[in-house]
Amino acid sequence: GDSVTQMEGPVTLSEEAFLTINCTYTATGYPSLFWYVQYPGEGLQLLLKATKADDKGSNKGFEATYRKETTSFHLEKGSVQVSDSAVYFCALTTDSNYQLIWGAGTKLIIKP
Amino acid sequence: EADIYQTPRYLVIGTGKKITLECSQTMGHDKMYWYQQDPGMELHLIHYSYGVNSTEKGDLSSESTVSRIRTEHFPLTLESARPSHTSQYLCASSDAGGPRYEQYFGPGTRLTVT
Numbered sequence A: 001g002d003s004v005t006q007m008e009g010p011v012t013l014s015e016e017a018f019l020t021i022n023c024t025y026t027a028t029g030y031p032s033l034f035w036y037v038q039y040p041g042e043g044l045q046l047l048l049k050a051t052k053a054d055d056k057g058s059n060k061g062f063e064a065t066y067r068k069e070t071t072s073f074h075l076e077k078g079s080v081q082v083s084d085s086a087v088y089f090c091a092l093t094t095d096s097n098y099q100l101i102w103g104a105g106t107k108l109i110i111k112p
Numbered sequence B: 001e002a003d004i005y006q007t008p009r010y011l012v013i014g015t016g017k018k019i020t021l022e023c024s025q026t027m028g029h030d031k032m033y034w035y036q037q038d039p040g041m042e043l044h045l046i047h048y049s050y051g052v053n054s055t056e057k058g059d060l061s062s063e064s065t066v067s068r069i070r071t072e073h074f075p076l077t078l079e080s081a082r083p084s085h086t087s088q089y090l091c092a093s094s095d096a097g098g099p100r101y102e103q104y105f106g107p108g109t110r111l112t113v114t
Helices: none
Strands: A002-006 A011-014 A018-020 A023-026 A032-038 A043-049 A056-059 A062-064 A075-077 A086-092 A096-102 A106-111 B004-007 B010-013 B019-026 B031-037 B043-051 B054-057 B077-078 B087-094 B108-114
Touching: A002 A086, A002 A096, A023 A032, A023 A086, A032 A062, A043 A062, A043 B019, A062 B004, A096 B043, B004 B087, B010 B019, B019 B031, B019 B087, B019 B108
Parallel strands: A011 A106, B010 B108
Antiparallel strands: A002 A023, A018 A075, A032 A043, A032 A086, A043 A056, A056 A062, A062 A075, A086 A096, A086 A106, B004 B019, B019 B077, B031 B043, B031 B087, B043 B054, B087 B108
């Protein structure tokens, strides 16, 4: 079945470091891919999305490119801030399933 | 901006009590979802609804029940709360006509059963 695998956390970085959080997927058909972010004590917010191969989603300095050949959607940011500390979830949907298929989440800790 | 509301935000309650967690959305979305999540951990789908009078159980078995009498309202009820129900409960909605079923989330209800 469809699934999402993300790198395990926590990921701990210093402020202004480069961030990569890996996400790979298995899906039939042509999924849409999402990154959600959850700040402490809050619900989830959509960070970015891509709906077809080679699309790049971007928001708040974060980027991710839909790579069909490697079935990946890695999240990147050039210079992280303390305020980026949160849990990041990769997810997908397919046309055959309205539900989001979730990765396990990656906790990101940014130290000043 | 998504408009989906959950009340209460925090609830501490004793074992055996009946509780209802409220979720409402003002976007007219036909699909709504309840997730259970230990803070910062994986999300588990416990209930979903694709429209009025339609409810289904999700992947994670739950002793809770839901109803969908109105499009905008999707409450979750625990008839007899237990300490094992202590968790965070997140409500979400989506529109089948929207961008590939993107879900919008409420702020969550953090439930503690003592």
